Amino acid sequence: MSFTEGKTVRKRPKYLQIIDYIKEKIGNGEWPIGSKIPSQRTLAKHFEVNRSTVITALEELTADGLIEGRMGKGTVVINNTWTLLAKNSSPDWDQYVNSGIQQPSRRIVQEINTSESNPELIQLSKGELSNEIFPLAVMKDIMGKVSQNIEAFGYEEPKGYLPLREALSGYLRTIGIQASPSSILIVSGALQALQLISMGLLQRGSTVFLDQPSYLYSLHVFQSAGMNLTGLPMDKEGLLPNHIHMTKGERGRAILYTNPCFHNPTGILMSERRREEILTASEKNQLPIIEDDIYRELWIDNIPPAPIKTMDKNGHVLYLGSLSKTLSPGLRIGWMVGPEPVIERLSDIKMQTDYGSSSLSQRVAAEWLISGEYQQHLDYVRHQLKMRRRHVTIALETYMKNAAQWSIPEGGFFIWLKIIPSISMKLLYKKALAKGILLNLGSIYAQEKGNYIRLSYAYASLEDLQKGIYELGLIIGELASR
CATH class of the missing domain: 3.90.1150.10 (Aspartate Aminotransferase, domain 1)
Structure with a gap:
């Protein structure tokens, strides 16, 4: 449960401020019945009081029949200010929340995600x-230029704004990838590409081979879709493909995910030799590859080896890129390159989920690439x-x-x-x-x-x-x- 609103400035005693705050949250339906309220420590920190003050407030709310302490669950909402008088109870949202398909992030990941918005840390x-x-001045200029030339726009075509895909086709050629605009799909960041792959190309029970450690373990994008993660060891050159062992049942039901450039979290840069070995192993096992290359342009010492995708002549590799790490995560612009039938399939699923990435963001991204400002x-x-x-x-x-x-x-x-x-x-x-x-x-x-x-x-x-x-x-x- 989020707890990020600003502190309420009142002259009332602090424990009454806490009571008012919690009652307002419950009464407005923001904290429905069955939901867990923030911990005593969190409330004490938020209102800048001792925990004893928080306990006093919670005891009064408990006496009013609004909250209740439960073993192993903390303090939960058991009534609200209007259902105390109503004959019909509200739905058990806690049951719905716990039965959703998408698995929640681990508690520590949720805490980190919340804490990352705290400017004091x-x-x-x-x-x-x-x-x-962040290039604020240039971004303002580019947005101004886009706004001056803007016309009425609605939903883009399923694969994304054509001028942006054309610009990306040209950009990809500079790193050795030959991709026509028709084989490029614009996505709302590389994470959405992974979600689309999990929905459109894999079935429940599929195996996702990946580097271990890996950023993917901090997400549940594949696990929530009923897939199994199988970690592969790494050395200083990257993922070790000779550890890929597929059963007969996994053929056609598995995919390999790797992050070859400045790997998250280890920072390893995969060697050219290792990239060749991975592609060879992929072709031998008929195992598709997701090449997540979102950090590629963040090289410091030397230009990295060419992407695995540049060696792919048989359509084994789905290549992911993004502006989130190099320019701005707020634009929510990424791309996927792959065989046209795959891109067609995933673009259809994307239209079913969000009807396309932001038209405005796509135009801004296109201008960054076309103008030369991005380089x-x-x-x-x-x-x-x-x-x-x-x-x-x-x-x-x-x-x-x-x-x-x-x-x-x-x-x-x-x-x-x-x-x-x-x-x-x-x-x-x-x-x-x-x-x-x-x-x-x-x-x-x-x-x-x-x-x-x-x-x-x-x-x-x-x-x-x-x-x-x-x-x-x-x-x-x-x-x-x-």
Whole structure:
């Protein structure tokens, strides 16, 4: 349940403010019967009071018959201000929520997603570019240009705005991918592409082979569709394809997902040789590949090896790209490249789900590509990431040399930290959060061995990056000395 509204400023005693707040939420139907209210700690923090004040408020609401503490569930709403007098009860929304097909995110992932909107925290977890890097002036110019030339527009054709697909066709040629506009589908970010694949190409019980660790483990896009994730080990060159072992029943019911450029969360850049080996294994096993290449343009030292898709002559690879990591996640513009029958199928499903990505965002994205501003912006982004990576590397050497091990990534957003002392990672997470530092633990990504943290150097300010790493070093030292 979200709890992000601003604090109410009143002269009434704090415990009465809490009562009014909760009653308003319940009375408006925002917190229906069966829903769990925020914890005492969260309420105390929100209203800047001691937990005893919160307890006083909750006791009065309990006496009024509105809430009830339940073992293992926390405090839940059992009535509202009008059903206390009504003869008919409201629907049991809790039953509906728990029976939905889409699995909820893990609790820690939900907490991180909520905390990432808190500007007071040092965001060492956030996988997006800093606001300081956002090209605000150019974006205003491009939006102004688009608005001056705009005409009445409605739903786009199923595959997306044609000028954008034409511009992407030209852009993809620069990285070696030959794709006509008819084999490109515009999606609302690469995540939607994965959702469309899960709905349109795979059946329940299918197997998704993937890197382990992987960002996909922090989502439930495939699991919610009834599919099984099978993790494959990695080395410094990327996913190891010789670990793909398919049963007879899996043929035609499996797909391989990999993130070859500046892998999330490890930052590994897959070698050219490994890309060739993966495609060979794919063709041998008749195993389609999802190549998630959203970090490709974030190279710092050298241009990465060509995408797997460039070697694909038989239509084995579905190639994903996006503007979310390089330009703006708010545009919600990504793309998928694949065989035309597949793109036709998935474009039909996309029309069934949202009738197409934003027409305005697609026009803005097209102008970025056509004008040449996108390539200039990428040059600036790479320069900024190089400076940030150096800044963080110095901070790690200064404050974490004896606490962690790491490799310097050749691009992307992330440094994969292995914590050397044997400490509780959950306790590390909690203590860091109490110090105003948000972390992503390796366990989120199914890192089963060792203690790992995914550290992002892309979002927080340089000052916050140094402060966060300094504090992290102190916390690890404290925990290790116990």
